[in-house]
Amino acid sequence: MRILTIVGAVLIVAGTFLFFGGSFTSRRNVLDVGGLTVTAEEQHSVRPWIAGVVVLAGLALVVVDVRRKA
Numbered sequence: 001m002r003i004l005t006i007v008g009a010v011l012i013v014a015g016t017f018l019f020f021g022g023s024f025t026s027r028r029n030v031l032d033v034g035g036l037t038v039t040a041e042e043q044h045s046v047r048p049w050i051a052g053v054v055v056l057a058g059l060a061l062v063v064v065d066v067r068r069k070a
Helices: 003-021 048-069
Strands: 023-033 036-045
Touching: 003 048
Parallel strands: none
Antiparallel strands: 023 036
16 A cells, blocks of 8 residues: 555545534633632534545545556
């Protein structure tokens, strides 16, 4: 296996994961008074089009590598 095929496969797996359940959590300070700090955690999902772009990039790398072998 060449490096482009490996990287492409990793991108395909990562994009699929992002599409079916990828999310991240961010924290922000809501209130900061003296020594008291109140924070809020917000969970954000990854937009489906971003996951699609990652999968398409992975497919493109695999196709390019297969065509270079031939």
